[in-house]
Amino acid sequence: xxxxxxxxxxxxxxxxxxxxxxxxxxxxxxxxxxxxxxxxxxxxxxxxxxxxxxxxxxxxxxxxxxxxxxxxxxxxxxxxxxxxxxxxxxxxxxxxxxxxxxxxxxxxxxxxxxxxxxxxxxxxxxxxxxxxxxxxxxxxxxxxxxxxxxxxxxxxxxxxxxxxxxxxxxxxxxxxxxxxxxxxxxxxxxxxxxxxxxxxxxxxxxxxxxxxxxxxxxxxxxxxxxxxxxxxxxxxxxxxxxxxxxxxxxxxxxxxxxxxxxxxxxxxxxxxxxxxxxxxxxxxxxxxxxxxxxxxxxxxxxxxxxxxxxxxxxxxxxxxxxxxxxxxxxxxxxxxxxxxxxxxxxxxxxxxxxxxxxxxxxxxxxxxxxxxxxxxxxxxxxxxxxxxxxxxxxxxxxxxxxxxxxxxxxxxxxxxxxxxxxxxxxxxxxxxxxxxxxxxxxxxxxxxxxxxxxxxxxxxxxxxxxxxxxxxxxxxxxxxxxxxxxxxxxxxxxxxxxxxxxxxxxxxxxxxxxxxxxxxxxxxxxxxxxxxxxxxxxxxxxxxxxxxxxxxxxxxxxxxxxxxxxxxxxxxxxxxxxxxxxxxxxxxxxxxxxxxxxxxxxxxxxxxxxxxxxxxxxxxxxxxxxxxxxxxxxxxxxxxxxxxxxxxxxxxxxxxxxxxxx
Amino acid sequence: xxxxxxxxxxxxxxxxxxxxxxxxxxxxxxxxxxxxxxxxxxxxxxxxxxxxxxxxxxxxxxxxxxxxxxxxxxxxxxxxxxxxxxxxxxxxxxxxxxxxxxxxxxxxxxxxxxxxxxxxxxxxxxxx
Numbered sequence: 057x058x059x060x061x062x063x064x065x066x067x068x069x070x071x072x073x074x075x076x077x078x079x080x081x082x083x084x085x086x087x088x089x090x091x092x093x094x095x096x097x098x099x100x101x102x103x104x105x106x107x108x109x110x111x112x113x114x115x116x117x118x119x120x121x122x123x124x125x126x127x128x129x130x131x132x133x134x135x136x137x138x139x140x141x142x143x144x145x146x147x148x149x150x151x152x153x154x155x156x157x158x159x160x161x162x163x164x165x166x167x168x169x170x171x172x173x174x175x176x177x178x179x180x181x182x183x184x185x186x187x188x189x190x191x192x193x194x195x196x197x198x199x200x201x202x203x204x205x206x207x208x209x210x211x212x213x214x215x216x217x218x219x220x221x222x223x224x225x226x227x228x229x230x231x232x233x234x235x236x237x238x239x240x241x242x243x244x245x246x247x248x249x250x251x252x253x254x255x256x257x258x259x260x261x262x263x264x265x266x267x268x269x270x271x272x273x274x275x276x277x278x279x280x281x282x283x284x285x286x287x288x289x290x291x292x293x294x295x296x297x298x299x300x301x302x303x304x305x306x307x308x309x310x311x312x313x314x315x316x317x318x319x320x321x322x323x324x325x326x327x328x329x330x331x332x333x334x335x336x337x338x339x340x341x342x343x344x345x346x347x348x349x350x351x352x353x354x355x356x357x358x359x360x361x362x363x364x365x366x367x368x369x370x371x372x373x374x375x376x377x378x379x380x381x382x383x384x385x386x387x388x389x390x391x392x393x394x395x396x397x398x399x400x401x402x403x404x405x406x407x408x409x410x411x412x413x414x415x416x417x418x419x420x421x422x423x424x425x426x427x428x429x430x431x432x433x434x435x436x437x438x439x440x441x442x443x444x445x446x447x448x449x450x451x452x453x454x455x456x457x458x459x460x461x462x463x464x465x466x467x468x469x470x471x472x473x474x475x476x477x478x479x480x481x482x483x484x485x486x487x488x489x490x491x492x493x494x495x496x497x498x499x500x501x502x503x504x505x506x507x508x509x510x511x512x513x514x515x516x517x518x519x520x521x522x523x524x525x526x527x528x529x530x531x532x533x534x535x536x537x538x539x540x541x542x543x544x545x546x547x548x549x550x551x552x553x554x555x556x557x558x559x560x561x562x563x564x565x566x567x568x569x570x571x572x573x574x575x576x577x578x579x580x581x582x583x584x585x586x587x588x589x590x591x592x593x594x595x596x597x598x599x600x601x602x603x604x605x606x607x608x609x610x611x612x613x614x615x616x617x618x619x620x621x622x623x624x625x626x627x628x629x630x631x632x633x634x635x636x637x638x639x640x641x642x643x644x645x646x647x648x649x650x651x652x653x654x655x656x657x658x659x660x661x662x663x664x665x666x667x668x669x670x671x672x673x674x675x676x677x678x679x680x681x682x683x684x685x686x687x688x689x690x691x692x693x694x695x696x697x698x699x700x701x702x703x704x705x706x707x708x709x710x711x712x713x714x715x716x717x718x
Numbered sequence: 719x720x721x722x723x724x725x726x727x728x729x730x731x732x733x734x735x736x737x738x739x740x741x742x743x744x745x746x747x748x749x750x751x752x753x754x755x756x757x758x759x760x761x762x763x764x765x766x767x768x769x770x771x772x773x774x775x776x777x778x779x780x781x782x783x784x785x786x787x788x789x790x791x792x793x794x795x796x797x798x799x800x801x802x803x804x805x806x807x808x809x810x811x812x813x814x815x816x817x818x819x820x821x822x823x824x825x826x827x828x829x830x831x832x833x834x835x836x837x838x839x840x841x842x843x844x845x846x
Contacts (some may be wrong), residue, residue, distance in 0.1 A: 101768045136795070155739065399748075399792060418845060445742065445794075448793040449740060449795075450795070451738060451792065451795045451796045452793065452794055452795065452796045454794070455794065486741075488740060488742040489740075514743075515743035515746070515747060516742040516743050516744035516747050516794075517744070517747055518745075518746075518747030518748030518749070518788070519742055519747075519748060519792075520793060531747060531748070533743040533744075533746040533747035533752075535741065535746070535760065535762070536741045538761075540746065540747065540749070540752040540753060541747075548811070
């Protein structure tokens with residue numbers, strides 16, 4: 057029989073204003089097992105905890121029920137308090153009479169009744185609680201960063217600087233990500249490559265960082281502190297140790313008509329290529345779908361011209377298996393496809409481009425060598441129209457429901473840069489709302505309007521009609537003047553919505569990290585744990601978690617690194633003792649539990665069972681406590697009731713339900 | 719019927735929640751009859767929100783809207799101003815008998831007062 061103490065917290069007036077705490081104390085005193093009950097203003101305070109410890113000693117209590125806030129807030133506090141009082145921490149139950157009761161009710165009688173019921177349920181559970189011991193598991197002191205953009209690079213640098221080895225896996229031939237494609241960055245207008253390449257070089261040269269480019273994560277197993285990851289290193293067809301990066305192969309390659317991914321398809325590249333001049337590593341790859349040697353067997357020019365003899369057509373994909381303590385996801389974003397927005401004539405006219413394409417057009421290494429020109433005829437534009445919110449804030453199913461956040465600022469940047477370099481070009485921006493919160497951000501936007509004469513029009517564009525003479529007729533509206541606007545433009549730039557990298561779904565599934573309807577990875581707590589996934593040991597860096605600009609991405613990347621370092625710095629992790637346990641006498645070896653287990657924690661063993669005197673050899677389930685996360689899926693899948701979750705057994709749950717329904 | 723009730727009726731007939739509007743103006747930007755209208759498509763939405771239904775039912779826009787549905791097609795928020803305009807037209811018709819229209823009654827109602835666009839709209843809608 058348990059000796060239970062019940063402690064009812066006022067939480068100032070948070071609970072006491074709606075729940076009659078004195079009455080709760082009186083009502084629970086007659087519950088089975090309850091030896092002692094009292095109330096106090098702040099149970100979580102030092103004085104409140106002292107009261108609990110004192111009561112444990114005085115009444116020889118071995119189980120505690122604290123009627124207070126959500127266990128998310130103070131379960132850990134009261135478990136530690138129980139430990140100090142000499143009780144197993146898993147003998148503590150929290151009855152949530154704040155979030156689940158006082159905050160959501162107005163009537164005191166009803167709230168008090170509910171508080172008593174919640175307390176009864178917790179008491180019923182503690183009556184069946186048994187002491188549990190947390191195990192220990194080791195921590196592999198190495199981190200994996202998935203994605204080599206600015207988010208991944210920054211996280212890797214911060215972890216590496218703290219002294220832990222880090223691997224970056226990047227699927228493209230070079231690290232750098234989206235930021236490497238940008239021309240200038242807001243709000244200071246410094247050149248993107250000038251601030252990014254030093255970081256890329258630093259990452260490449262760092263003794264603690266290993267970079268796997270042209271590689272993808274193929275499989276993840278294990279758990280926090282002890283992940284095993286298989287990485288596929290795609291065949292580069294180049295010996296990375298021999299290649300000197302001279303670039304002669306790319307010059308001589310006859311297959312130069314492949315659309316360049318780096319230039320968003322606006323220019324071409326050769327079949328053997330490095331994506332851009334500052335690529336790291338500065339070793340090309342052969343695109344086997346475009347290479348003549350791989351398509352017809354004839355050619356081999358690159359091999360002939362390569363003085364270092366680095367070309368290797370026989371290379372195959374290789375698998376690397378490595379163990380990690382922590383994994384950071386930094387998979388970034390892409391622009392949405394615009395095939396559902398035909399009204400803007402993106403597919404009909406070369407002069408309707410996305411903002412990311414404009415970045416390439418404005419960039420000195422881009423398809424036009426940095427000259428602002430129409431992609432259809434190379435003429436200098438005189439009239440440019442920017443359209444905001446293309447596919448963002450859409451509730452119609454064509455686009456994304458969220459605000460992409462970065463477009464207001466980069467459009468102001470584009471408009472300003474164009475007006476600065478080409479003062480004779482008129483720039484009109486059609487906007488719905490201008491959203492520029494951030495340090496020096498609104499000032500930046502106002503500069504575009506006040507100092508650079510960018511014409512901001514409140515209203516959306518209805519359609520863009522390509523004219524026979526090559527101009528683009530833009531039909532929009534000015535909601536302030538209540539006038540429809542017809543404007544002939546030479547170029548139209550669409551601020552297309554951003555979306556998480558499409559690969560992130562696959563990666564999230566491998567990591568069992570949760571993901572929202574828009575494919576953004578979910579954080580453990582929107583406010584208090586913004587860089588951690590609810591899955592232990594998985595951290596989030598950059599746009600994979602939600603739209604953000606470069607300063608925010610770098611800040612979040614650092615925060616994710618700190619969380620990963622905090623994990624790697626530990627020698628041992630306490631494991632959750634609330635894991636599944638199989639009753640060998642009841643198990644019929646059907647494998648249902650193993651099939652539903654998301655962590656691969658269940659295996660089978662053929663062993664001799666003594667079933668009430670009868671010796672039989674049976675196939676029974678075994679749970680690996682180190683792998684089990686206590687999700688409980690197996691307990692509901694088990695048809696014979698053999699699987700139970702320690703600390704949340706079927707008996708305990710039913711006892712709670714019974715107490716509520718009594 | 720009170721103004722509030724009329725606004726509610728317009729929402730019910732149209733099935734539109736005008737509060738979803740984010741005031742982007744893409745409806746008015748898409749409208750081929752914009753210059754003919756006294757109350758513009760995007761204003762239709764705010765008139766319903768503000769309950770100024772008298773102005774709507776007396777508006778020339780009821781007959782000027784071509785029911786081309788460009789605004790329905792392009793509205794990013796699923797607000798669909800043409801549906802509100804159509805509902806306002808129905809309100810005009812319904813006020814005469816306070817009842818739903820049956821197809822048999824249509825020939826009788828074809829007087830010069832009937833907004834022709836109501837019929838155009840009805841045909842376009844039911845043909846789909």
